[in-house]
Amino acid sequence: MPVQYRDYRHIAIGDYQAVVVGSGFAGSVVARQLAEQGGMRVLIIEKRPHIGGNMYDEVDEAGILVHRYGPHIFHTNNREVFEYLLRFSEFIPYQHRVLANWYGTYLPVPFNKTSLEIAFGMKRALTLNDKLVDAFGEGRKVTINELRSQNDSELSEIADFVYRNVFLYYTQKQWGLTPDEVDPSVTARVPVSISRDDRYFQDAYQGMPKDGYTALFENLLDHENIDVCLNIEAESVFDLEFESMAEDAKISSIKLHDMPFEGPLVYTGPLDELFLSRFGRLPYRSLDFVYETFDAERVLPCGTVNYTVTEDFTRITEFKHMTGQKCANTTIMKEYPREYNDPKTQIPYYAIINDENNAHYERYRALTSHLPNFYPIGRLAEYRYYNMDTIIELALATARAILDRQ
Numbered sequence: 001m002p003v004q005y006r007d008y009r010h011i012a013i014g015d016y017q018a019v020v021v022g023s024g025f026a027g028s029v030v031a032r033q034l035a036e037q038g039g040m041r042v043l044i045i046e047k048r049p050h051i052g053g054n055m056y057d058e059v060d061e062a063g064i065l066v067h068r069y070g071p072h073i074f075h076t077n078n079r080e081v082f083e084y085l086l087r088f089s090e091f092i093p094y095q096h097r098v099l100a101n102w103y104g105t106y107l108p109v110p111f112n113k114t115s116l117e118i119a120f121g122m123k124r125a126l127t128l129n130d131k132l133v134d135a136f137g138e139g140r141k142v143t144i145n146e147l148r149s150q151n152d153s154e155l156s157e158i159a160d161f162v163y164r165n166v167f168l169y170y171t172q173k174q175w176g177l178t179p180d181e182v183d184p185s186v187t188a189r190v191p192v193s194i195s196r197d198d199r200y201f202q203d204a205y206q207g208m209p210k211d212g213y214t215a216l217f218e219n220l221l222d223h224e225n226i227d228v229c230l231n232i233e234a235e236s237v238f239d240l241e242f243e244s245m246a247e248d249a250k251i252s253s254i255k256l257h258d259m260p261f262e263g264p265l266v267y268t269g270p271l272d273e274l275f276l277s278r279f280g281r282l283p284y285r286s287l288d289f290v291y292e293t294f295d296a297e298r299v300l301p302c303g304t305v306n307y308t309v310t311e312d313f314t315r316i317t318e319f320k321h322m323t324g325q326k327c328a329n330t331t332i333m334k335e336y337p338r339e340y341n342d343p344k345t346q347i348p349y350y351a352i353i354n355d356e357n358n359a360h361y362e363r364y365r366a367l368t369s370h371l372p373n374f375y376p377i378g379r380l381a382e383y384r385y386y387n388m389d390t391i392i393e394l395a396l397a398t399a400r401a402i403l404d405r406q
């Protein structure tokens, strides 16, 4: 049985025990669990014309399977999460590798022993590597800030090199901020690795869904208790009732089809948009993607090349490295970071995490925090960066919590 798509104008809301907004991993996993484990009839409301959230992929005009919202590589140390996904798709092994284009020379990223040799020459690299091993130990990953804080001229030389050539310009492009203005959790994602391991991720389980993410989502949502309405924005069908007219007044109920909806309401969209941004819009970075197809089997040496010292785009991805697709041509994608100004035409990709923005988010969260049947989860509703595996883990836990309350 395929996914059951419905026209929102013709559904009877009374037929559903749960409503889920968004069909990314957060929404789809909760929906599947409530439908399967709890026997609940679940309605998914999705504003895009397709399921799968940011994991959505499709075959382009050249016949190449491409990701439409940024390259997505699955990796996790959580066996339960990986086993869960294996129910809905076979996976092919894939270990992601990234190179930085440093004025035309490729340096492995994260910066590692091989990068050290390419950047400093074999002889100098021997000395510098000894310094790194003495200071931190073989096999360690050191954040750029940790390296910069060492009181040693040779370690500082490495730190300065990595900072200037791998980190600074890339971060400025990505965030529109200097590295010092970026949250330390972002900086920590770019370590220096004291090893030869050139894999981007070291997780125990890594791979790509054999037929792509969209096919995986089709299987995930293929359940008789799940109906999906596409092209519907939650804010256009939710009728929010407030305790008073005050700006900070909390929600007293959420109505659907003129009736307060009493069942679990799982919301995975941006919380500010639900309230029509009454306290101002939460800041995000957005991205533009530009695709190019070539009459060549492959044009890049690995899945992703980062442009750390030149170009306006941050990185180029060649999907065939990840998907394992075999054919005579190839499609690449360039990523251009942008300010996020317009929810109608842009996608909010990365929450800009800092104390001020977190407090801004909490103001919105306070409007719903007392509602026992409202569950905001996911990268948008929680205003956080999450990898796919963490989202799946959280969605499984949320579904368990909902079912425990029934």
Ligand SMILES: Cc1cc2nc3c(=O)[nH]c(=O)nc-3n(C[C@H](O)[C@H](O)[C@H](O)COP(=O)(O)OP(=O)(O)OC[C@H]3O[C@@H](n4cnc5c(N)ncnc54)[C@H](O)[C@@H]3O)c2cc1C
Pocket (backbone or CB within 6 Å): 021, 022, 023, 024, 025, 026, 027, 045, 046, 047, 048, 051, 052, 053, 054, 055, 069, 070, 071, 072, 073, 074, 075, 232, 233, 234, 235, 268, 269, 270, 273, 349, 350, 377, 378, 379, 380, 386, 387, 388, 389, 391
């Ligand atoms: C460029 C990029 C690359 C990434 N690469 C990786 C990677 O390699 N590996 C990894 O593990 N993670 C990666 N991630 C993270 C991954 O995208 C997230 O973990 C995942 O998308 C989270 O799922 P979600 O369901 O919370 O959000 P989403 O996937 O964004 O799903 C939310 C859904 O809700 C819908 N929606 C939003 N608002 C409304 C509304 N008001 N009404 C109706 N529907 C609504 C949206 O259309 C969307 O379909 C990447 C993220 C980005 C931005």
